[in-house]
Amino acid sequence: MSEADPAETGGEFHAAWTAMLRAGHGSAVHPSVLGRLAAESGDLLYRAAQDQPFQPRLAGQAGALLVDNHFTDPAVLADALEVLQAQPLPDDRGPALCGAFAAGWAAALRERTLREQETIRLAADTARQEVEKALRASEARFRALFESAAIGIGLGDTDGNILAVNRALGEIFGGGPEDMTGVRVNDLVHPEDTPGVWEAYEELIGGKREYFQFDKPYYRRDGEVVWTHLTVSLIRDDDGTPLYQVAMLEDITDRYRLQERLRHQATHDPLTGLPNRAAFFERLEKLFEEPEPGARFGLCYVDLDGFKVVNDSLGHDMGDQLLTAVAGRLDAALSPLGHLVARLGGDEFVVLLENCRGEQEAVAAAKTVLAALAKPVLIGDHKLAVGASVGVLERRIATTTPGAAVRAADLTLYRAKEAGRGRWTLFDPKENARAVSRYAVSVRMPAALDRGEFFIDYQPMVDLADGSMAGVEALVRWRHPQLGVLGPDEFVGVAEETGLIMPLGRWVLEQACGQAADWVARFGDRAPKLSVNLAVRQARNAGLVSDIDRILRSTGLDPARLQLEITESTVVGPEDEALKALHALVDMGVSLAVDDFGTGWSNLAYLRDLPVSALKIAGSFVGDLHDPAKDTHLGWRIVSGLVSLAHTLGLTVTAEGVESRADAERLRLMGCDWAQGWHFGRPVRPGEIARRIAEANLPESDFAGER
């Protein structure tokens, strides 16, 4: 380094120094701020370089100033020393000056680093304490929530170990929370558990469902039963693996007992304590909801003989005591057999045999009724001889309805009464139909059509190949003011005899075609084909063809969407007039099917000449497959034979009366085209059909799986 003009070198040094600072970290600093810093630190260095005596401390101050202004990058030190070395110095203080600058910079950086580390450590500690405080507060809140909740809460793992319970839960079980430790969820089974509760539990802990709710009874520690409303939910970890189960229980014992009492009152006869009319019908209807294929039931309709005399001569009080005694005897004699005894009202009782094994069992029950009442009843000083008449009905569930069954049993009872008292009489379908028609049908029917007492239900007909609802059969119903809803079996015969079948048949065709046209308008090709029964007398009527033509025109229904079902007896020979009408209908585009095939004496030769395109195999063929008294193997061979016969004639086959998935599958395998029956759906209101058409569009729909 050499002597030079201090003023000139000072200018050069300042310029170099400022440029050096601006290149690095200085780019982030405002130029005026940088300018001030460059001037201040440059001054210090210039004085350190030029002042006499040499004050290295000034260079150190300049280094510290840089660090204070965030020039902490080691590259700054290297650049700074380069600029310092480049300036001419008055003596050999160069190395000392650089050293002092570097030391000042480094010392300040060390201080700054330690200070910043201290600050950030303090900040981290503060933050962590805040978090811990918040966590403790949060935990305290949750603990308080858990401990003092009025609802019982329990936490368990997915192996069923109970980990923690709150006070309310302990109280529900009649103890403290500590009494529940070590208990396993599976220990809490109760014999009255609602079906499905444990399946739901297994699904939950297996991660297959998120929560379930049930009303569930538990045993308390004192052996009493406590009823709870239970909600169990699953808690998963962040990866979705089931971790805990949380159960919440609300004690609903009082509410439950009240409900039970109200229910008992609603379903029991206050005089005799027997189930009442409502309870009986509830049980009966439940029986019809989801019967096993081929399931049977029995009814004994019981009426006391001469009760009115007792009541009138000895007074109501005596009558009531007698009824109570009779109820006691019937209950004692029949309930142990598993039958339900109910009082329908007055002196009428009924015995319901669920899962009846046949007529013999129902008759045996009737005999038991009569035997139970054989001995006189002792009331006060009176020895009262009571007899009874019993109407016995025993049927396959699928062949009737609850209302029709009770009505039939009642009518059978009257036959027993008429035949002389103190006896039982067995249901006879012919007698029953005769009695129904005598009783009300023929008299009331003409006015019923005008009064709008008829309506139409539709039963699905399913294409076995793909399970779709290909057609529906229109089934006329009569909402009879006294008898309730009657099916076609109960009044169509009379209608044919009286000629009323003509206006009724026309009305049915008009209604059903209108309905079918409406479905087509709403659903297009997804609408089912309509099938309507044609009575023999209708087929022989001269106006049939023009009637149907008019109806199709007025409703706008495509003839191809209408199928008429005729019976084997509609056409009796090749010269039959009816044959012409049928041909005319087929020419029109309407299709024909033979209904109830196999029940009449078919002349197969005529069958070939009939313009039909389909056969419906009578329900009794499929129904017989489940009759224990009949040869199942032979039954299937008959059905199979009918199917191949129909196919030989080029006809499609519909099997009626299909009640199980297994039968449906077997029919499908033997090539049967369509099927109908409870398995595929009962006759329902048109709105229900519309809903099914709409649902069939959904991909997950499994129509055949519904009942």
Place this chain on the structure above:
Amino acid sequence: MRRPNWVPAGTDLDKPNAARVYDYYLGGSHNFEADRQMARKAMELWPDLPRIMRANRAFLRRSVHLLAEEKGITRFLDIGSGIPTFGPVHEVARAVQPDTRVVYVDRDPVAVAHSRLILADVPDCAVIEADLRDVDDLLSRPEVVELLEPGEPVAVMLVAVLHFVTDADEPEKLVARLREALPPGSALVVSHAGLEGRPDQAGSHQDLYKRTPTPLTMRSKDRVRGFFEGFELLEPGVVYLPEWRPDEPGTVGPHPERMTGLAGVGLLP
């Protein structure tokens, strides 16, 4: 859907944290070993990073200075303020507007605690722990309500923060929600890691941040411009960090795109 704020966020010092990594890039020591490890790794792959961070910091300074001096703004909401040791908003603004109020917002409890320590004696500056992704909660905080209440213009600083909001959290909607809360004349300041400047670096850099609690989403210039919907962009629009109103023409440098960060300032009509 995030859980209710019953349980506070953790303070895991073993995981790198964006605010402290940023501090390290800027030559600070407010960081821990995990932060430094990640920063060193990132700088090894991309040595320009400290320069980029300085450019970002310089943009913050220039934008605050402009808003304070030319637009007379005295209210600032700095969201994602991190560890504001170097040229914090209140220092820059108060050089021209001494009565400036600033609310600093960060979601990292350590950054918040640190800011409270160093701002303890600074009047009219508040620090709150809140999350931009729960913008309604953020806007409902008393400090923020107080800042917005008089209806005077407020500058919202989203400097190097929106790229820590993933697309799933819909950053455009968050910014729109902020805009709805701002009085007329308010400003939006955005800087954002850009995709186009160094396409060769984007992938590996985002991968590094994947392991942190704040994954990084670099976005295109068009996306960044989209954040200004409803605002009038000041000249020169959305540009690379050094290009936004440089102090002197010479400081832009020959390759502003190497700074990759995009920047812009908009005013609410």
